[in-house]
Amino acid sequence: MTYLVVGSGRMGKAVTYDLINHQKADKVILGDLNLSNSLAVQKEIGSSNIHPVEVDVTKIQDLVSLMDGVDCVISSVVYQFNHFVAKAAVEAGVHYCDLGQNVQVVDKAFGLDPLAKKKEITLIPDGGLAPGMVNIIASHGIKHFDEVDEVQLRVGGLPQYPTPPLNYNITWSVHGLINEYIEKARILRDYKIIDVDSLTEFETLTFPPPFNRMEAFVTSGGTSTLPLTYEGKIRELNYKTIRYLNHGQIMKALIDLGFTDESKMMVDGQEVIPRDLFETLLKARFKQRTEDVVLLKVIVTGKKNGQAVEEAYEVIDYYNKDQEMTALMRTTGFSLAITAGMIAEGKIQKHGVLTQEESIPTDLYIEKLAERGIKVEFKEKIK
Numbered sequence: 396m397t398y399l400v401v402g403s404g405r406m407g408k409a410v411t412y413d414l415i416n417h418q419k420a421d422k423v424i425l426g427d428l429n430l431s432n433s434l435a436v437q438k439e440i441g442s443s444n445i446h447p448v449e450v451d452v453t454k455i456q457d458l459v460s461l462m463d464g465v466d467c468v469i470s471s472v473v474y475q476f477n478h479f480v481a482k483a484a485v486e487a488g489v490h491y492c493d494l495g496q497n498v499q500v501v502d503k504a505f506g507l508d509p510l511a512k513k514k515e516i517t518l519i520p521d522g523g524l525a526p527g528m529v530n531i532i533a534s535h536g537i538k539h540f541d542e543v544d545e546v547q548l549r550v551g552g553l554p555q556y557p558t559p560p561l562n563y564n565i566t567w568s569v570h571g572l573i574n575e576y577i578e579k580a581r582i583l584r585d586y587k588i589i590d591v592d593s594l595t596e597f598e599t600l601t602f603p604p605p606f607n608r609m610e611a612f613v614t615s616g617g618t619s620t621l622p623l624t625y626e627g628k629i630r631e632l633n634y635k636t637i638r639y640l641n642h643g644q645i646m647k648a649l650i651d652l653g654f655t656d657e658s659k660m661m662v663d664g665q666e667v668i669p670r671d672l673f674e675t676l677l678k679a680r681f682k683q684r685t686e687d688v689v690l691l692k693v694i695v696t697g698k699k700n701g702q703a704v705e706e707a708y709e710v711i712d713y714y715n716k717d718q719e720m721t722a723l724m725r726t727t728g729f730s731l732a733i734t735a736g737m738i739a740e741g742k743i744q745k746h747g748v749l750t751q752e753e754s755i756p757t758d759l760y761i762e763k764l765a766e767r768g769i770k771v772e773f774k775e776k777i778k
Contacts (some may be wrong), residue, residue, distance in 0.1 A: 396739045397421055397465050399465045399468045400425050401459055401473075403427040404471065405471065406523070409728020410735070411445060413767070414557075417732070418741060425445055426449070435447065439719070447745065458483035461508045465489050467736075473568070474494065474495060475497075480493065481507060488514045488516055489516060490739060492522045492731060493522065498615065511748055517747070517749060519749065523636070523726075523727040523730055525550035526619035527751070530548070534621075535760075536695035539695075540704070542696045543696075544630050547695075548689060549691070549692040551690045552726075553687060553688050556684070558680075562640065575593065577650060579616035580593055581618055582622060582632060583630070583632035585630060585632075587624045587626065588626050594646060597610060600612050600692065602690055612635055618632065618634045624752050630769040657670050687713075692708070693708040694706070705775070707773070707776075708771055725767070729769065734751070735763070736763075742759065743755065
């Protein structure tokens with residue numbers, strides 16, 4: 396199989412690693428605006444099957460040319476540029492998947508559905524960790540029930556050794572992190588789609604030691620298309636981000652004080668954008684560390700054969716020293732690569748722009764996670 400991976404940052408590296416080492420791809424074209432980034436990934440992974448190229452995703456015809464002979468295109472660029480890559484894939488008549496992470500951009504992708512069907516290709520957006528893995532696991536559970544009352548999605552990409560006062564270290568894009576905290580979240584409540592504010596509806600939850608008691612609160616993007624798919628069928632469906640205790644309230648206070656405002660203001664004769672300053676401070680004070688952990692919990696409640704039942708799914712994944720992969724890279728990049736492999740190998744045959752919950756064979760997906768050392772623990776209880 397031949398793949399085109401667009402974007403050679405941390406997640407692009409993880410996707411490429413999976414395609415080369417787990418899926419034994421014949422060829423991975425690795426594109427980036429800065430060729431040195433792709434060359435560095437090739438050197439780190441150490442495979443002659445990786446072919447670094449320089450590409451500007453805003454130049455759609457250049458992208459289309461790169462897609463000649465490709466079985467599937469994978470976008471791991473910043474979400475604002477996903478639509479350029481998706482449009483190019485449709486024009487080239489090549490299967491496509493991406494990391495998503497923004498509701499509006501994903502909604503826009505579904506506008507390509509008629510042309511994708513005409514070209515007989517498959518596009519699946521939003522395929523990382525959250526959205527991505529958590530949504531696929533949720534749909535796996537939902538299928539087991541005659542009636543579903545509530546679905547709780549909980550995910551956190553966290554440092555193993557958090558730094559006060561935010562009890563956090565930067566594990567991914569600071570810009571993306573702030574977006575999740577300030578944008579509205581789409582959920583189901585009383586069977587209807589509503590938008591709720593992020594950094595609200597705080598709760599506590601527990602994981603095995605050393606994590607024990609953690610907090611979770613509403614953030615945007617994590618539900619992806621689940622509310623659209625299950626509106627009128629599930630009473631409550633929501634997504635919350637997991638953090639160490641007190642992180643959320645401190646961030647909320649800073650946001651309420653205006654630190655994420657994007658309007659210009661004058662400070663001692665200097666023009667300042669508060670959000671730019673805030674992101675710069677976060678990057679400077681909270682260095683990226685490799686020793687991270689991903690915590691995931693999905694709880695589905697409803698009825699089976701007339702009985703009230705709860706199914707709980709849990710994933711705990713750590714930084715892998717042998718692979719030199721953070722847990723966030725593994726759970727995000729490997730998840731997207733698994734989806735790409737399923738499309739390219741014909742495991743998903745329906746055409747058009749598809750939702751994960753309606754298209755991905757969940758049993759096979761969970762098996763493939765286990766092959767990569769990402770184990771989904773399952774518990775069921777009668778309520």
